[in-house]
Amino acid sequence: MDGPGYVDDKDRLHARLRRIEGQVQGVARMIESDRYCIDVLAQISAVTRALQGVALELLDDHLAHCVAGALGESSGTLDAKLAEASAAIARLVRS
């Protein structure tokens, strides 16, 4: 009914992902034009950081949503949600 945690940030997230898509195309163009490896690597590090920024924003929204929803839920549901959030954080930290 009330959408995912990021529902109020969709436009901003969408704009950030469009920019990231453009950055990935930029990396492809650098390679097509034989740009120096080290410069291509610097650009890839920038894209990675931009993606992490989107992930961290989604996670913030999700945690705020979880906590706000905690009042009305059973402890089993809450535990399952926390386990899920933990697994997502672990994937981010290790990727």
Next chain:
Amino acid sequence: MDGPGYVDDKDRLHARLRRIEGQVQGVARMIESDRYCIDVLAQISAVTRALQGVALELLDDHLAHCVAGALGESSGTLDAKLAEASAAIARLVRS
């Protein structure tokens, strides 16, 4: 003259970047259709790993090229190239 270290891998790198571009568009579509945060985060972790894969391939090519070139270069040039490669590796490790 003889191009960057990745010159023989350009087609494969290009194909990988096209796939990553498609993955970023996929993340944008997930957000448009209100997909669950945790699923979007899992997809972003996959894109991040794919980008790191491209970076590691570029770096391999670059190091092989550097070492191959070491025979004909002054030690000052070599030191500068190694410092540059180290900085690129540090950026990758920390991003």
Next chain:
Amino acid sequence: MDGPGYVDDKDRLHARLRRIEGQVQGVARMIESDRYCIDVLAQISAVTRALQGVALELLDDHLAHCVAGALGESSGTLDAKLAEASAAIARLVRS
């Protein structure tokens, strides 16, 4: 009064940190005995992963505690706690 989120896991966390301390001493011994760089690096990667494991456990405990505490707190307090948790997650993801 009721201690930090990890209060029930203190013994286990303590044991993990002792093991990590031993691993760091092991790295120092490898260097003293001129062990091969690549083997030392593999061991450092293992220590880093072990430290991340401790961080992820602390974070799980903290989030569970936050959510459990959400019932009795003002929304201002909750927002501040979430912002704090987000900043900690961002530091982990980026380190």
Next chain:
Amino acid sequence: MDGPGYVDDKDRLHARLRRIEGQVQGVARMIESDRYCIDVLAQISAVTRALQGVALELLDDHLAHCVAGALGESSGTLDAKLAEASAAIARLVRS
């Protein structure tokens, strides 16, 4: 015969590892005295960064050593060394 790549940096590396060992003990003490999760996490991020710093220094020394050694080695030996260095970099980037 001539030791690993880091042979001239052993004292400094040793001092850095002693400091890291002290930082890990500090984290254990924070947990014993029930310090706030977020503060413990900040300290763990600092230890992780310090460990990465040691790893990056070892890697620099190793690459410099590899390149310097490239003159006298067969291409098969060189390829094997580069593959090994790449695998070590990949482990660092992904840990």
